[in-house]
Ligand SMILES: [Ca+2]
């Protein structure tokens with residue numbers, strides 16, 4: 193009985209286990225750049241590895257604001273509000289965790305708000321804080337396409353001071369629910385019949 197129950201559990205595990213847990217975002221930490229930026233400085237790029245610029249140019253700073261991030265990061269309001277993005281592969285019905293580090297440069301909701309959107313899901317923030325903070329949310333992808341573009345958008349007043357963003361991560365945390373294959377039901381049913389037959393045999 194225990195062996196049969198164990199086999200059934202193994203079958204269920206085999207049917208539900210196994211999904212990617214790697215970060216789907218390329219250059220989400222903005223450490224791959226066309227040139228080196230010295231600490232306390234900034235550069236504006238017309239192109240950025242891993243990212244497509246839809247509006248504006250990419251401003252990358254290094255350790256200029258916030259005391260707890262001495263690395264490269266982007267500002268979503270360079271000479272104007274910026275919209276950048278990249279295509280990622282997604283599975284319909286799967287659950288994804290989105291996280292990123294955020295610092296509102298002007299500490300102003302009017303100037304430093306931003307949004308992350310992907311496949312019909314949008315996360316908007318205007319949170320204030322004296323330090324870099326990691327923001328995390330989750331969503332279920334409901335789109336029909338096997339890929340979608342993740343957009344980073346500055347949404348505050350376009351005044352060259354905006355949301356600072358770093359370490360963007362998109363990780364699948366749960367696979368799409370999948371029906372148990374017919375063959376597994378058949379095998380499970382056969383095992384149950386075998387178990388019932390075994391019980392009826394004289395000891
Ligand atoms: Ca960084």
Ligand SMILES: [Ca+2]
Nearest residue numbers: 303349351353
């Ligand atoms: Ca702004």
